[in-house]
Amino acid sequence: MKIKNIELEQVAGFREQWPSEDLPELAFVGRSNVGKSSFINSFLGRKKLAKTSSVPGKTRTINFYRINDKFRLVDLPGYGYAKVSKKEKAKWDKLINEYLHQREALREVFLLVDIRHEPTALDKQMYDWIRETGFTGFVIATKFDKIKKSQIQKHIKQIMKKLEIDDEGLIFAYSSETKHNKDVLEEQVDVIVNY
Ligand code: GTP
Numbered sequence: 001m002k003i004k005n006i007e008l009e010q011v012a013g014f015r016e017q018w019p020s021e022d023l024p025e026l027a028f029v030g031r032s033n034v035g036k037s038s039f040i041n042s043f044l045g046r047k048k049l050a051k052t053s054s055v056p057g058k059t060r061t062i063n064f065y066r067i068n069d070k071f072r073l074v075d076l077p078g079y080g081y082a083k084v085s086k087k088e089k090a091k092w093d094k095l096i097n098e099y100l101h102q103r104e105a106l107r108e109v110f111l112l113v114d115i116r117h118e119p120t121a122l123d124k125q126m127y128d129w130i131r132e133t134g135f136t137g138f139v140i141a142t143k144f145d146k147i148k149k150s151q152i153q154k155h156i157k158q159i160m161k162k163l164e165i166d167d168e169g170l171i172f173a174y175s176s177e178t179k180h181n182k183d184v185l186e187e188q189v190d191v192i193v194n195y
């Protein structure tokens with residue numbers, strides 16, 4: 001896939017701001033701070049496109065990136081961030097769930113987990129929903145550059161166990177620093193948007 005054209009098409013704080021459903025969409029979900037926005041930046045080769053932060057809770061809207069006028073990548077707020085008010089949390093959850101449940105253009109949902117940590121109960125719940133809804137169940141294990149090579153298999157196995165994944169081919173270790181596995185994910189995205 002050659003990326004010729006990227007546009008931040010819409011920053012949506014509520015449903016009425018979603019773009020029309022004329023293109024297939026791929027969404028990235030996961031805990032706050034797991035690296036969703038960083039993934040989008042590194043995948044698109046644009047360092048500062050999506051705003052990122054070392055402090056969880058950076059993305060608070062649904063951001064639609066229009067690629068080659070052919071498909072959209074969708075950056076969502078994170079879940080599970082303890083340090084926000086109940087009201088704020090409920091607002092983000094509503095945004096995320098409304099999008100995931102009601103968006104017909106949604107073709108695939110990628111779950112992002114931090115390769116260093118065991119997925120949480122919320123990750124499991126999200127993953128179960130992804131599978132039950134009929135999406136493939138791709139997992140991107142982020143921050144791959146932060147673990148020792150000798151530890152990789154142990155961490156991948158831990159993720160597979162917690163999320164009850166049998167097929168290791170569904171998990172992509174990824175680093176937004178080194179872009180490890182970007183090529184493989186590009187192929188996957190190609191398959192999805194051309195299907
Ligand atoms: P929210 O918008 O708050 O839900 O977070 P997010 O999932 O979008 O995370 P974000 O991309 O903002 O990244 C959070 C922090 O992790 C930032 O400090 C990033 O620089 C860092 N980070 C993300 N991915 C990687 C990675 O692959 N390797 C390393 N070393 N750091 C990463």
Ligand code: MG
Pocket residue numbers: 036037038051052058059075076077078
């Ligand atoms: Mg973000």
